[in-house]
Amino acid sequence: MFNILKIAGRNLLRYKRRTLLTSTLVTLGVVAVLLFISASGSFKNMMIGQITDSMLGHIQVHQKGYLAAIDSLPLNLNMKENQVMKIREILEKHPEVEAFSPRIKIGAMFSNYAETTNIRLNAVIPEMELKTVPLLRDRIIGGNSKILLQKGEILVPELLAKGMKVQVGDDIVLVATNKDGSVNGQSFRVGGIVVGISGPGGRDGYIHLEDAQSLLRMEAKEVSEIAIRLKSMGRLDTVSTALNSELESIRNKMDKPVFEVHTWARLTPFFNIVKMIDLMTLFIKIMLVAIVLVSIMNVMVMSVYERIREIGTIAAMGTSPNKILLLFLTEGTLLGLLGATLGVMVSLIAITALRAAQLSFDFGQQKGLVLNPTIGVADMVAISAIVVCIAVIGSLQPAWKAAKMDPITALRHT
Amino acid sequence: MELVTAQDLKKTYTGDIPIEAIRGVNFTIQPASFVSFVGPSGSGKSTLLNMIGCLDPPTSGTLTVAGQDVSLLKVKSAAAFRGKNIGFIFQDFNLIPVLTVFENIEYPLQMVQNRPAQERRKRVKELLAAVGMVEQGHKFPHQISGGQKQRVAVARALVTQAKLVLADEPTANLDRETALRIIALMKDMRDKFGTTFIFSTHDPKIVENAEKVFVIEDGTMRESNSGGERHV
Ligand SMILES: Nc1ncnc2c1ncn2[C@@H]1O[C@H](COP(=O)(O)OP(=O)(O)OP(=O)(O)O)[C@@H](O)[C@H]1O
Numbered sequence: 100m101f102n103i104l105k106i107a108g109r110n111l112l113r114y115k116r117r118t119l120l121t122s123t124l125v126t127l128g129v130v131a132v133l134l135f136i137s138a139s140g141s142f143k144n145m146m147i148g149q150i151t152d153s154m155l156g157h158i159q160v161h162q163k164g165y166l167a168a169i170d171s172l173p174l175n176l177n178m179k180e181n182q183v184m185k186i187r188e189i190l191e192k193h194p195e196v197e198a199f200s201p202r203i204k205i206g207a208m209f210s211n212y213a214e215t216t217n218i219r220l221n222a223v224i225p226e227m228e229l230k231t232v233p234l235l236r237d238r239i240i241g242g243n244s245k246i247l248l249q250k251g252e253i254l255v256p257e258l259l260a261k262g263m264k265v266q267v268g269d270d271i272v273l274v275a276t277n278k279d280g281s282v283n284g285q286s287f288r289v290g291g292i293v294v295g296i297s298g299p300g301g302r303d304g305y306i307h308l309e310d311a312q313s314l315l316r317m318e319a320k321e322v323s324e325i326a327i328r329l330k331s332m333g334r335l336d337t338v339s340t341a342l343n344s345e346l347e348s349i350r351n352k353m354d355k356p357v358f359e360v361h362t363w364a365r366l367t368p369f370f371n372i373v374k375m376i377d378l379m380t381l382f383i384k385i386m387l388v389a390i391v392l393v394s395i396m397n398v399m400v401m402s403v404y405e406r407i408r409e410i411g412t413i414a415a416m417g418t419s420p421n422k423i424l425l426l427f428l429t430e431g432t433l434l435g436l437l438g439a440t441l442g443v444m445v446s447l448i449a450i451t452a453l454r455a456a457q458l459s460f461d462f463g464q465q466k467g468l469v470l471n472p473t474i475g476v477a478d479m480v481a482i483s484a485i486v487v488c489i490a491v492i493g494s495l496q497p498a499w500k501a502a503k504m505d506p507i508t509a510l511r512h513t
Numbered sequence: 514m515e516l517v518t519a520q521d522l523k524k525t526y527t528g529d530i531p532i533e534a535i536r537g538v539n540f541t542i543q544p545a546s547f548v549s550f551v552g553p554s555g556s557g558k559s560t561l562l563n564m565i566g567c568l569d570p571p572t573s574g575t576l577t578v579a580g581q582d583v584s585l586l587k588v589k590s591a592a593a594f595r596g597k598n599i600g601f602i603f604q605d606f607n608l609i610p611v612l613t614v615f616e617n618i619e620y621p622l623q624m625v626q627n628r629p630a631q632e633r634r635k636r637v638k639e640l641l642a643a644v645g646m647v648e649q650g651h652k653f654p655h656q657i658s659g660g661q662k663q664r665v666a667v668a669r670a671l672v673t674q675a676k677l678v679l680a681d682e683p684t685a686n687l688d689r690e691t692a693l694r695i696i697a698l699m700k701d702m703r704d705k706f707g708t709t710f711i712f713s714t715h716d717p718k719i720v721e722n723a724e725k726v727f728v729i730e731d732g733t734m735r736e737s738n739s740g741g742e743r744h745v
């Protein structure tokens with residue numbers, strides 16, 4: 100086998116320019132794929148991280164049917180106090196759950212005593228909310244971002260604050276309609292401005308959960324949703340499935356499940372962008388396969404054609420067809436391996452350079468996010484494996500032709 | 514016992530017009546003989562050598578080489594038979610360009626017969642010395658002359674201790690002097706290792722060196738007194 104490697108390797112060196120050209124092509128393909136995977140992966144992770152860690156959480160639990168009606172923020176679809184207790188119990192002892200935060204979602208009228216407008220609010224328990232969506236802190240301008248907000252304070256969405264000309268420290272009034280249809284007002288102090296992010300819920304304000312309960316004159320402690328943060332995002336699907344089946348067992352009088360469990364992917368349209376990125380990655384991989392297949396096959400066909408007399412000679416001397424096949428397969432495989440290795444090396448250098456360059460981009464209202472491309476060993480190994488496999492497949496036909504050659508015809512070839 | 518026996522051997526190339534290249538020949542070749550096939554172009558020398566070399570099956574008749582009937586060998590077993598019993602020398606030398614002189618001679622031992630490294634080294638060194646190429650072992654084929662290439666080819670054909678070496682026009686690409694030296698080398702090798710050589714040629718000067726000459730004309734064969742015997 101060593102000898103076959105030696106002969107194959109030397110034949111590659113014999114046609115240096117062609118070998119270089121082909122392996123460069125393969126290298127470029129590998130670099131393109133790896134760079135795309137790493138840059139899009141970085142963008143994807145940042146986008147997902149931004150959305151989940153500053154707003155949605157990883158998983159949310161609602162009363163069944165709430166999500167379908169979320170546009171009207173229906174108070175009558177809130178989870179009842181005893182139901183919430185059950186969920187808390189489950190979540191508190193769940194080993195994969197890092198934190199969770201109960202929220203009441205309300206629509207209200209916002210008045211600065213001169214003008215009035217609509218506002219959507221999340222009423223939260225600040226400590227629990229911050230543990231569940233830690234990046235929310237970074238979205239707060241002014242005020243005390245350490246504790247998020249105190250009772251009696253409101254975090255006003257940036258655009259609304261601009262439009263209504265309110266500043267931190269101003270007093271405003273919220274007027275809300277409760278479940279029974281009666282109206283109640285309460286005054287709040289602006290505790291901070293919250294920067295919006297793209298997607299539904301990205302322009303909501305925040306108040307304290309207890310303030311919402313008194314504003315809505317709630318007797319029982321109902322909540323609209325419970326946002327959950329997991330210890331490891333990688334276990335999202337497993338945990339959400341497990342949680343779902345656990346909560347499914349809680350039934351109402353009609354023996355229907357009371358709760359619905361959704362992962363972040365179901366809660367934001369950005370999941371479609373993520374899917375699109377994955378699809379593009381797939382297309383780029385298919386292109387890589389095509390490039391490798393065509394270039395290796397082309398080179399190997401040429402290689403066999405140029406060496407017909409050589410093939411005739413070794414066949415006449417008694418080299419078995421299998422060995423001749425192996426000789427050419429090895430040559431094509433080495434070529435693929437060379438391209439893949441160079442590709443991985445160039446990609447690593449390029450990724451390091453990209454990281455050093457600190458390229459930044461904007462996402463929605465979020466400015467200057469730094470692109471932080473990384474590439475996993477698994478991706479590099481997978482792409483290299485694909486390239487080598489395709490190189491083998493591409494050399495198969497020419498190698499087979501060489502192995503089947505009749506020695507006399509081959510020897511007579513000029 | 515004869516090394517090669519042919520009885521009523523025929524070869525017809527099928528095609529638009531079938532060509533009867535060999536029209537029923539009978540001959541025997543003894544071990545350790547030094548034989549030449551002579552004849553005009555197109556007479557059938559190569560065809561005959563290819564059949565003896567198990568590169569091309571005869572159309573009819575029987576052909577026995579080294580005690581085995583080779584007329585019905587399949588592709589794979591023919592390759593194995595060649596690798597074990599027959600060495601080849603070609604008109605264009607046909608050394609493998611990416612291998613050194615040493616590695617070219619080593620090739621059949623390694624890639625065909627799978628012999629252990631130590632034995633290979635010993636054999637190759639022995640053959641390098643026998644053909645006078647010890648100094649050139651590390652060189653690549655493009656770095657040596659035509660005559661030297663053919664010496665390497667002779668060594669390569671002999672390295673496996675084949676019983677029979679077939680050489681189709683081995684001197685056609687060499688000048689007269691070099692050609693005679695290669696023939697002399699082959700004869701030396703026959704004396705040294707007892708290997709049978711069969712070579713084809715047009716050149717009467719070369720034929721003189723053969724011990725037995727078969728004249729081939731239009732697919733038929735007759736034995737002639739060799740040039741060598743005439744000298745005596
Ligand atoms: N593969 C083939 N298909 C058809 N006809 C062939 C084939 N090989 C040889 N022939 C024909 O068979 C006859 C004998 O050819 P062969 O090559 O054996 O002659 P030769 O004596 O070796 O000639 P030369 O001295 O030119 O090498 C010729 O008429 C040739 O055209």
Ligand SMILES: [Mg+2]
Binds near residue numbers: 558559560681
């Ligand atoms: Mg001929």
